[in-house]
Amino acid sequence: MIFKNVLSRSDMISCLLCLDPPCSEACPKGDPAKMLKNVWFDNQDIAAMSLPCINPCVKCDAPCEKACISKRNVQIKNIITRLSDEVRPVAEIEIPENESALKCDICGVPLENPFLLSSSVVSSTYDMCARAFDAGWAGACFKTICSFDIHEASPRFSAISGDNGSIIGFKNIEQLSDHSVSENMEIFRKLKKNYPNKVILASIMGQNEEEWESLAKLCEENGADAIELNFSCPNMQEDGLGSDIGQLPELVERFTKAAKRSTTIPVFAKLTPNVATMSPAAEAALRGGADGIAAINTIKSITGVNPYTYAGDASVRGKSVIGGYSGNAVKPIALRFMAELGKNEKLKGMHISGMGGIETWRDALEFMLLGAGSIQITTAVMQYGYGIIDQLKTGLNYYLVQMGIKSVKDIIGAGIDSVSNTTDDLERDTVLLPKFALDKCVHCGRCVVSCNDGGHQAISFEDRIPHLDGSKCVGCHLCLLVCPEHAISHSKRRINRGDG
Numbered sequence: 001m002i003f004k005n006v007l008s009r010s011d012m013i014s015c016l017l018c019l020d021p022p023c024s025e026a027c028p029k030g031d032p033a034k035m036l037k038n039v040w041f042d043n044q045d046i047a048a049m050s051l052p053c054i055n056p057c058v059k060c061d062a063p064c065e066k067a068c069i070s071k072r073n074v075q076i077k078n079i080i081t082r083l084s085d086e087v088r089p090v091a092e093i094e095i096p097e098n099e100s101a102l103k104c105d106i107c108g109v110p111l112e113n114p115f116l117l118s119s120s121v122v123s124s125t126y127d128m129c130a131r132a133f134d135a136g137w138a139g140a141c142f143k144t145i146c147s148f149d150i151h152e153a154s155p156r157f158s159a160i161s162g163d164n165g166s167i168i169g170f171k172n173i174e175q176l177s178d179h180s181v182s183e184n185m186e187i188f189r190k191l192k193k194n195y196p197n198k199v200i201l202a203s204i205m206g207q208n209e210e211e212w213e214s215l216a217k218l219c220e221e222n223g224a225d226a227i228e229l230n231f232s233c234p235n236m237q238e239d240g241l242g243s244d245i246g247q248l249p250e251l252v253e254r255f256t257k258a259a260k261r262s263t264t265i266p267v268f269a270k271l272t273p274n275v276a277t278m279s280p281a282a283e284a285a286l287r288g289g290a291d292g293i294a295a296i297n298t299i300k301s302i303t304g305v306n307p308y309t310y311a312g313d314a315s316v317r318g319k320s321v322i323g324g325y326s327g328n329a330v331k332p333i334a335l336r337f338m339a340e341l342g343k344n345e346k347l348k349g350m351h352i353s354g355m356g357g358i359e360t361w362r363d364a365l366e367f368m369l370l371g372a373g374s375i376q377i378t379t380a381v382m383q384y385g386y387g388i389i390d391q392l393k394t395g396l397n398y399y400l401v402q403m404g405i406k407s408v409k410d411i412i413g414a415g416i417d418s419v420s421n422t423t424d425d426l427e428r429d430t431v432l433l434p435k436f437a438l439d440k441c442v443h444c445g446r447c448v449v450s451c452n453d454g455g456h457q458a459i460s461f462e463d464r465i466p467h468l469d470g471s472k473c474v475g476c477h478l479c480l481l482v483c484p485e486h487a488i489s490h491s492k493r494r495i496n497r498g499d500g
Contacts (some may be wrong), residue, residue: 005042005044006044006082006086006087007039007044007079007082007083007087008039008042008044009039009040011039011075011079011082012036012039012040012074012075012079013163013164014070014071014072014073014074014164015036015040015070015074016069016070017033017036017037017040017384018033018069021033022067022068022069023036023064023065023067023068023074023076024064025067026063026064026066026067027063027064028063029056029057029060030051030056032064032076032080034047034050035047035050035051035076035079035080035083036074036076036079037391038050038391039079039083041359041360041361041388041391041392041395042360042361042362042391042395043360043361043391043394043395043398044083044087045087045091045398046095046394046395046398047083047087048083048084048087048088048091049088049091049094049095050095051080051083051084051088055080055081055084055085056080057077057080057081057084058081060077062076062077064076064077065077092402093398093401093402095394095398096397096398096401099113099393099397101397101400101401101405101406101407101408102114102393102396102397102400102408103407103408104373104374104407104408104409105373105409106139106199106201106225106226106266106292106351106353106373106374107226107266107291107292107351108266109199109225109226109265109266110197110199111138111139111199111374112136112138112197112198113136113138113392113393113396113408114138114364114368114373114374114375114396114408115137115138115364115374115375115377115389115392115393116137116138116139116140116141116199116201116353116374116375116376116377117129117132117137117139117140117141117376117377117378117381118141118355118376118377118378119141119142119143119144119201119203119228119230119270119376119378120143120174120378120382121143121174121378121382122378122381122382122386123140123141123142123143123378124142124143124177124179125187126187126190126191129142129187129191129195130191130194130195131386132381132386132389133191133195133198135386135387135389135390136389136390136393137198137386137389138198138199139198139199139200139201139225140198140199140200140201141201141202141203141228141294141376142177142184142187142188142200142201142202142203143176143177143203144176144177144203144204144205144230144233145176145177145179145181145184145202145203145204145205145215145219146176146177146181146204146205146206146215147181147206147207147211147215148207154316155314155316156172156173156174156314156323157170157171157172157173157174157314158170158171158303158304158313158314158323159171159303159327160303160304160329166383167327167328167379167383168327168328168329169301169303169325169326169327169328169329169330170325170326170327170379170382170383171301171302171303171313171314171323171324171325171326172298172323172324172326173314173321173323173324175233176205176230176233181215181218185218185219185222188200188202188219188222188223188224189222189223191223192222192223193223199225199226200223200224200225200226201224201225201226201227201228201268202216202219202220202224202226202227202228203228203229203230203270204216204219204227204228204229204230204259205229205230205233206255206258209254209255209258210258212229212255212258212259213258213259213261213262214262215259216258216259216260216262216263216267217262217263219263220262220263220264220265224265225265225266226265226266226267226268226291227259227263227265227266227267227268228267228268228269228270228294228353229255229256229259229267229268229269229270229285229290230270230297231245231246231251231252231255231269231270231271231272231281231285232245232246232270232271232272232273232274232295232296232297232298233297233324246270246271246272246274246275246281246297247272247274247275247281249280249281249283249284250284252269252271252281252284252285252288253284253285253287253288254288255288256269256284256285256287256288256289256290257288257289260288260289260290266291266292266351267289267290267291267292268290268291268292268293268294268351268353269281269282269285269288269290269292269293269294270293270294270295270297271285271293271294271295271296271297272296272297273295273296273297273298273299273330273333273334273337273356274299274300277340278295278296278337278340278341279340279341279344279346279347282295282341282344282347282350283344283346283347286346286347286350290350291350291351292350292351292352292353292373293341293347293350293351293352293353294352294353294355294376295334295337295338295341295352295353295354295355295356296330296333296334296337296355296356297324298323298324298325298326298330299324299325299326299330299333300322300323300324300325301322301323301324301325302320302322302323303325326356326357326378326379327357327379327380328357328359328363328379328380329357330356330357331356331357331358331363331366332357333356334354334355334356334357334367335356335366335367335370337356338352338354338367338370338371338372339370339371339416339419341371342370342371342413342416343416343419343421351373351374352371352372352373353372353373353374353375353376354367354368354370354371354372354374354375354376355367355375355376355377355378357379358375358376358377358380359377359380359384359388360391360392360395361391361392361393361394361395361396361399362395362399364392364396365396365399365411366415368408368411368412369411369412369413369414369415369416370413370415370416370419371412371413371416372412373409373412377392396408429496429497430494430495430496430497431473431474431475431494431495431496431497432475432477432490432491432494433468433470433473433475433491433495434468434473434475434477434479434480434488434489434490434491435488435489435490435491435492436466436468436487436488437487437488437489438465438487440485440486440487441465441466441485441487442484442485442487443464443465443466444484444485445461445464445466446482446483446484447459447466447479447482447483447488448460448461448466450478450479450482451478451479454478455474455476455478455479456472456473456474456476457472458470458472458473458474459479470495477490
């Protein structure tokens with residue numbers, strides 16, 4: 001069973017993931033852009049199994065590459081050839097046609113699949129939600145509804161990008177829905193009429209108990225399937241709103257009770273990660289009657305300061321502000337909170353809707369293994385569009401069928417016992433040495449530099465060939481992480497310390 005991809009984003013790093021891609025328009029034999037997109041989103045098996053048995057590129061002069069508009073043309077023919085020759089022969093199953101394994105629920109409300117839009121700009125109008133539903137999303141948490149005026153700043157986004165320009169971390173200072181409450185209720189009614197099988201979570205924010213109560217009731221009356229209480233937005237102008245609430249468990253409990261008083265549908269508390277631990281607020285939400293938890297919201301951040309103007313990121317007339325950070329960079333932090341919530345015995349039975357840096361089906365799987373029963377996504381949609389739902393669904397479904405898992409619900413929390421609450425639980429008497437594959441090595445010496453200056457000086461470099469000194473190596477695996485060619489892996493056998 002293959003868990004480490006033969007191909008990855010690094011093999012197509014210059015691909016622009018174009019709209020109406022010229023490469024596919026030029027190809028007479030297939031859809032290379034679809035193949036590339038599957039590789040980008042961690043679906044190499046699906047890309048390979050979509051190919052005919054005989055490699056269509058063998059006698060092709062690659063018009064797809066000639067049509068590529070990237071300044072560094074993507075080696076499309078090589079990628080498809082590798083999919084055909086290296087991946088397809090070892091893929092274990094055909095692409096499943098049935099996606100029934102993805103069916104699940106959110107506190108008893110049926111979901112076609114676990115994937116929802118999270119409360120944000122991507123779910124802020126009827127047309128946007130409708131296009132997402134048509135694309136295959138199971139539902140949407142509508143952009144937070146409130147009764148106070150919203151005045152947005154311009155610009156209001158900034159980002160930290162990777163070497164190819166793709167977004168790694170994303171900062172926003174955007175606030176809540178700028179539609180009136182009545183306008184949003186009209187959208188709910190229209191969505192429920194035209195998409196009765198899609199799930200609508202109504203994100204709300206009140207200024208006092210009466211508003212939390214009345215907004216929850218109004219949303220249920222107009223078609224919402226569940227309520228999400230926004231206790232976590234970091235971008236509010238007024239004190240005592242958003243993440244200010246989520247940092248005070250007594251307010252979380254009070255306002256959750258207020259919302260529960262007026263509604264019969266499930267109520268979720270969306271909690272802030274801008275705390276040391278999330279359990280106090282989560283337990284307070286449970287005491288207030290919450291049926292579930294949504295986490296995480298964005299993390300307070302500044303993504304940069306201009307060294308020439310001294311203005312912060314996304315500055316408005318030279319002024320910036322701390323805002324919410326999201327994107328793939330926050331996934332490790334989000335998973336940390338998933339594990340905390342998933343291991344909390346007091347929260348057993350509560351539905352957790354997980355979010356925070358999810359881009360691929362594998363990201364989503366990690367959240368579910370740590371206890372999330374549904375998945376919410378925004379930043380990846382802002383970057384890649386609603387169409388990523390195809391890669392999310394097909395990838396997760398392929399994994400489930402490959403593993404013989406009948407329902408996605410069976411994996412919820414399955415990995416929680418692998419996470420320890422303390423480092424004292426870790427075995428520390430053996431070492432797992434790295435293993436060097438010299439046939440893959442390009443002799444750059446990056447492993448030597450890192451081991452010398454950031455490790456334990458266990459790798460020598462003779463005739464441009466790395467040599468490991470097992471007596472010095474402590475098995476930290478820094479070399480494995482820095483190798484640009486993935487030519488270093490884990491050994492299969494642990495050894496006792498001092499046996500190097």
